[in-house]
Amino acid sequence: MRFYLTTAIDYVNNRPHLGTAYEKIAADIIARYHRLIGDEVRFVMGNDEHSQNVFKRAKEQGVDPLTYCNQMEGEFRKAWQRLNISFDDFIRTTEPRHKAAVAAMVQKSFDNGDVYEGVYEGWYCVSCEEFKPEKSLVDGLCPVHRTKPDWIKEKNYFFKLSKYRDALLAHYAAHPTFVAPESRRNEMLRLLEGGLEDISVSRAG
Ligand SMILES: [Zn+2]
Structure with missing residues (x-):
């Protein structure tokens, strides 16, 4: 049997730590x-190098983002080597092969009528790198970071998830x-039964 396995890809604005290692182990x-047991396995890991926090960290260190990401790739690979993690491929989001795959996927969605331009506004937490629903804020602050999110209004591309x-x-x-x-399956079913909203799949700027 062919067996495919992927971990989440890590943001490189921090060095690998116990939390990142736990998942890889x-x-x-x-x-x-x-x-x-004889399966044909493909085990994939990687780094997510597209993030405002990565850009910020590179700037703090006085290097350009790609130089910083190259250094961090070394840090991550060293950690995974020491833990003897047996991944078959390691993908960085700045690699041409990754960009090509993303572009092809988005183009396919666009051709299928699933991507449209709209305006998104809401509370955005830079540290979470996501929009926060008003009702999730605690005293107007991000519940995770205890910082005030920014009110952002921008033109975005949306994916017709609701469809x-x-x-x-x-x-x-x-x-x-x-x-x-089964517990996760039930979670997904509850989510779907509650209805799906279209999601923003781009950032301005
Ligand atoms: Zn946050």
Whole structure:
């Protein structure tokens, strides 16, 4: 059987730590198990180098972002080597092959009528790198960082996620083991039943 496994990709504005290592060790165990039982395994990890925080950290250190990302790649690879993590490929989001894959995917969505231009406004936490729903704020502050988010209004591209709600529900019903474990499957079903909103898939500037 072919078995594909990926971890989340790490932002490089911090060095690898216990939290990042925990996930890689768990994934490594799964990958090694599947190789042992004879599966054809592809285990992928990588670094996310596109982030305002990465840009900020590079500036603090007085180097250009790519130079900084190159240095951090070394830090991450060193950590994974010391932990003997058996990944098959390591992908950086600044690599041409990654850009090509993203461009192809977005183009396909666009051609399919799933991407449109709209205006997005809301509270944006730079540290979380995401918009925060008004009701999630605590005394007007980001509940994670305890800092005041910025009110941002920008032209964005949106993905028509709402269009896929019924198709996803039908798919999960037809393939009960598609999402595992069951607790996560139920979480997904509740989310879908509550309705999906289109999501912003770009940043201005
Ligand atoms: Zn935050």
